[in-house]
Amino acid sequence: MDNDQGGREGGEGRVPRGLSLEQAQNIRRDRQLEDLTTRMDELMRMMQQGMHGNRRSQSPSPVHHPRHRQPPRDDDRGLRLDLPDFDGAMKPEKFLEWLQRMERVFDYKDYDDAKRFKVAILKLTGYASLWYENLKNKRRKDGKPSLHSWEKLKTRMKKRFLPSDFTQDMFRKLQVLQQNTLSVEEYVVEFEKINMLCDVDEKAEHKIARFIAGLDKKLAKKVDLQPYWSFEEVVQVAMRAEKYVKAKKASTFKPFVKQGEKPYSGAKKEEGMHLLLSLISLKG
The missing domain is CATH 1.10.1200 (Non-ribosomal Peptide Synthetase Peptidyl Carrier Protein; Chain A)
Structure with a gap:
């Protein structure tokens, strides 16, 4: 009996402790099935890859260009950057205030000198607009080049709209x-x-x-x-x-009031005058 069991153990391999021979054989069989399943999956994967490779060689693959995310635009939404108009009124303080406001917005927008000029002339109204058109026409008649600079425009505007003794x-x-x-x-x-x-x-x-x-x-x-x-x-x-x-x-500042007395009100004063007048009329 012992020899027969030992022979079976030798043919089937060692039996782990705590397991019967039948249990050990079942475990080995399950492992073998798992190995076979894994190999079959690998074969199927290789076959599928080979088929896809043949298809790619027959038809050109589409070219995919990577999309570049655009940075968010800073369009100043929600921020009021209204530029004021200048009508040419001879009020030096208002004119200087207009210049300062324009400069602050131009600096924030990072405009160059030429763009500052283009925006500024759009904000000239009334007499200031007429003055600029006259200046432009006079320079053309005199054969001088047109103005395209904010700095030069400022210089001429200061000469015109700021009194010399300001x-x-x-x-x-x-x-x-x-x-x-x-x-x-x-x-x-x-x-x-x-x-x-x-x-x-x-x-x-x-x-x-x-x-x-x-x-x-x-x-x-x-x-x-x-x-x-x-x-x-x-x-x-x-x-x-x-x-x-x-x-x-x-x-x-405190009104003088004797201890225990209330301040003399206007109504009390009026009442006293009426009593005084009554006494005078009685005596008369």
Whole structure:
């Protein structure tokens, strides 16, 4: 019996521990089936590839060009970039404001000088448009080349729409500017606006000195007592001083009322006048 079992084990291979001979044979058979299935799949795949290869050799394959994704366009959607018109009104501050607005949009759009010129002449209306057409016709009659430069157009527009003494007048106005009845905020706006119109290039300490000199005297004294290192800090100090002065005035103004009495109202005063008139008429 033992010899027969040993012979079967020798013919079929070793039986793993814990398994009977029949179980071991079933496992081996399953593995063999899996190997056969895998080989059959490989053969079928090779045959299919061979068929596709023959088809490709018979008919030309289409050429596929890779698609390049276009970068998103920056078309300024949702951003208002309206350029203002200029009608040629003789208001120097409005004209300079128009120039500054045009320059900011041109810089944002990154237009070159020639394109800036083309866009600018489209925004000329009224008298400004007539002036440009006259300038263009005069240059043609004189045999001069047409204008195609924004910088050259600006130069000619400044000569026409800015008075020759405009900058000088702004300097004079800056020298005598006083706060007077203006609030500190209103005074700062006016001071800065005139500075920019004059295009003043000066040291920070000179600008600060002119600003303080134009402040209300009480505020100027308080500002001088505070530390500051820049024009912006001086402005903040002046605004705080103004709030302090206003708060102090409000707290010191109180109507005189005796203890236990209510303030004398307008109605009470009117009633007292009626009583006085009545007494006078009775005596008469």
